[in-house]
Amino acid sequence: MVRVSFRVNGEPVEFDVKPSELLINTLREKLGLTSVRYGCGIGECGNCTVLVNGEPVLACLTLTVDVDGCEVLTVEGLSKSELTRVQKAFIEEGAVQCGYCTPAFILMAEYLVRSKPEPSIDDVREYLKGVLCRCTGYVNIFKAVLKASGSGRGRERVDKG
Amino acid sequence: MSQLGFRFLARRTPRKDAEPKVRGLVKYTNDLEYPGMLIGRVVRSPYAFADIKKIDVSEAVRMGAVVITPDDIPQKPFNPRLVSVDEVTFKDTYVLTYKPRYLGEPVAAVAASSEELAQRAAEAIRLEFERVYKPILDPFEAMSPSAPRIHEKIMKGDKWIDVENNIAARLDYEEGDVERGFSEADYVLERGFKTGKRYHMQLEPKAVLCVPEPGGKLTIYTTTQSIHNTRILISQLFNIPESRVNVVKVPIGGSFGSSIQTNYLVPIAVALCLKAGKPVKIAYTREEDMLDHSNFVFHFKIKIGARRDGSFTAAEFTNILDVGAHQVQPYPLLGTSLGWFVSMYKWRNLRYRGIAVYTNKVPGCALRGYGAPEVQWAVETMVDEIAEALGIDPIEIRLKNYVGRGDIFWGQGPTVRSVIKSDGVPELLLKGRELINWDKRGRPEEKKGRYRRGIGVARGFHTSGAGGPISGEVIDYTGCILKLNEDGSLDYLTALQDHGGGTLDAHVKIIAEELGVPPDLINLASASTENTPYDVCTHASRGTFVGGECARRAAQILKQKIFETAVRILGRVVNPEALRIGYDEKLGETVVYVEGSDLKITLREIARTAWQRNWGTLVAAVTYRATSAPPSFTVYYVEVEVDTWTGKIKPVRVVAGADVGTPVNPDMVEGQLHGGFAMAWGMAFSEDTKYDPSTGEIMGRMLITDYKIPTAQDVLPPEEFKVLIANTYEPSGPFGAKGLGEAAMNPAVGAILNAVYNAIGVRFYELPVTPDKVVKALRERGETPW
């Protein structure tokens, strides 16, 4: 067992963990942060994305001992009451379907708008390509991210009339 | 009919579950925990086709694990899917088996206090084999008389039957005089098609939590599209009355048909739970999920006869269906494959032969469209070829022959027929033609250079449910409960599942429209089998059409009761017919009123009065069978660019048209089309589970490293994806609405590959169309640098 202490969503935590314990399982099972989702366990689907010291990493390929002394952010810690611009845009643009991959997309989108306040559509696709979604075909997610960023643009109406 | 005047429908409204989802607060099955819960792991066959002599569990038991083997399970065969009626349901599956018929079939299972311990215990179980056979992976090889039999005896309904030549089921059908039809044709085209064995790749792997309750009752939480069919199956398998099994509806992380059946881990968890007397959770790893379900492989042979004027004279369709090692109701798929085929165009004379064949692969099950994407790809390819051969515009030939308004439609198979009442095909085809700039698309032989663009069209449809005027071989009805709470808000209970498409939001908006109650006052109540009427399954694009109509009928009944109560309170009103209900903007309340007078009362006051005066709860419970399954038509125009040197293909532009009747939520209509197109792109170009011919293992170690679905960089930016919604109204649907989920994808592969043809002049008949196939075709024509 190894003693680790780090901060999760701003709160300090401390555990004794086996060196083989994965961050995804610590967050899910010991802290109840189930927005960190298992989708493949091998770094292909990106659904377990979390921000460690502000940088996106995959919790399924990160040992818990490795985040000793770090600051970990999950979607649960993103907004205590008021939603962020990214979260609001996801709701408004119909970017949410089954919702399983949504937290990972939100974190990558937050990371994008912080790193590049006025992203191009190519930036959006590059930053999001590491999260797989099977429902939305990504298009409304692109709209949401562009809307939440400084590059917000008008939406096309499809309502009949 | 005009859509104007809707207060909630046909408008964008944020879905009710969006906020908890963006906050990461929605709990899926694997997120659930229960005190004292054990974790289960499944022991799987290391061979694709073998007979086990002995299973030694002693070491695992010594480690403290609860262990089950086939000896712990009632050995009666079952079919995990309960959508067809029992007489046509073939049963060949056992919860755990001594005769594994695909690599990874469950043979034993363990439960322990942690995943790590369960893992060690599972690995400690020793399997001794009697016989190991070479896996049979090709259905034609499987049908040869010398092939070993994968199953010898299976059950059909309640009778044992012999399996001959590994044929799992058959369905033949004939209409008219096919020979005469072909003899009248000026042009006959015959083609063979083969699809990949696609995997659903829903982001949430299957999971289950089974909790023993006092009094011998079980509560089951699981990833399912049908809580009721899960309950019925568990009740039948373990001989427990349905009243002692409660299956709870849990949010599901996508499904696409992979949980129409009860996934294999559910009965395994139940057996572990019964043996341990403790709650047991099993959550598949991704690689296990790939062993639980994937699509069927379709081998088609299609022959079509046409006259010079473009009308069809006859069609012959042979469908060899590779079902994998066990039946997840492929028999109805033989029927729907035919249904998709006959409901595309007027063939006039028709012969069909459908054969479902066992192989040693992962059992095939429905995957978004239940054969329609495959059939519509094949048909739309051939119709394009026929149009070209006859010198007719591809859009004209489609308009001339398609099955539309006034025609008999039987997408869901020969026993599910109804007459088409709403039809947006001409509108979508003609508007799309303009938007994509069809007339400027050019001919393949005019295109030169390394990068060549092409435009293709295809049309298709899906049914809205599997209802009809006559009770056929398919079960399709639903039910719901709607009650007025004491403050005027509503609780709505339905067994229907929302896979992510927003079905239940559609129900809420339909209720809101009927009663003038804002969606945020309508609660999508926690539902389980013990508090909802039966619903067959959220599949067949029936959620909005069938479930939504049921919700509307409940709202109508409740409205009547509200009016009766209002009459009682208001006194002066003669009868309920004089009353109207609606949302009063100024008051910010739902009110019941008399038109043309200032007499009104709020719904809140009605509810409160009924409560305070002991008049009882206003509630409606409805069970509903739709008497039609109308087609939702879709049309795709796609532009692609082919790199003729690398064989890589990318999308350039899409116009996706949908005839959904009234679009309950336009955002979700868009979302379905975006998602359907992406899935079609994967089906066209990359998705296939390949099997190692010597071991029968899915290549790539069942990791998704080698199962590629499109990423954010493989799809189109928003400005290149145009959505059209037809101006139609379906009289049998709730406020004119029809389904969409599957229609959103069905014709897209056909359009994509017709566009590829328009770019490079090559047709492909085997999916997926990987770069090596493209390059091979172009090299044969000397169009590559080497």
Add this chain to the structure above:
Amino acid sequence: MVVSEIPPINITARNTRIIPFEYEYYEPRSLKEVLELLDRYGDQARILAGGTDLLVKMKARLVEPRVVINVKKIDGLRYIVEDGEQVRIGALTRLRDVENSELVKKYIPALHDAVKSMGSIQIRNMATIGGNLCNASPAADTAPPLLVHNAKVVLSSVGGDRVLPLAEFFKGPGLTMLKPNELLREIIVEKSIAGSSAFKKVSRVAVDLAIASAAVYVEVEDGFIRNARIALGSVAPKPLRAVKTESLLRGLRIDSREVLNALKTIDEEISPITDVRSTAEYRRYASKVLVLDALEVAYARLKGGVHG
């Protein structure tokens, strides 16, 4: 028919949700400590750097080390520095740092291309350049660019350092010249001064391993190729240089028909296989296209002044 020679596939042992076995774990804080541990445990130990390859292999039970040495917390092995006509890259430098490095963009443009094409941003944030090389996949995307930049690797052990050309470092799939007690510490890369370089790959979807890949370094004078180096990935048991083709390219007009002819020689230099990702025939063919495309990009960079 009873067939006994069919190998069993123990899929029950695989579990990608956890690491399904225990190991001894060390978290050294200095290079010296790492080398001592490696000297003690040798081939019983595995180095954990980014984790994106090793942990996947452990979950899939392809490797089951008794000892895991996590080197992430060692200072001083994450750097990209200029050193005369060379660039030195610390083995623990993450792919994301390589991608964002102006030095790499300017002096090793093919490596910049390659890293940008590798995995997602999350993966690039974790995976290290040393890890990508030591994993020794025939499809390792950092290898072809480094090969055309005549990269050398510095291998350290308690006995001292040795320097090896990268071309000699790879032995076969998953196999390198690293001795059990050695650590890949640094990569030394030749800058493109007289020429420029580029990398191209073809894959199934945007985030994917290469079906085939190619890197090219080229120097051009008055439209004629003065010097060219070619390296190919995913077409042989290891990433390799196509030296015969390189020599045939020398002296040819860069946009001439002769270049196409010369590239045919690639066929003799590679030995691709058919697997789940593609066919041998396609890989053979695509290698030539990729080299041609990379040549074009590298030449455009030369003309545009994007070189040293």
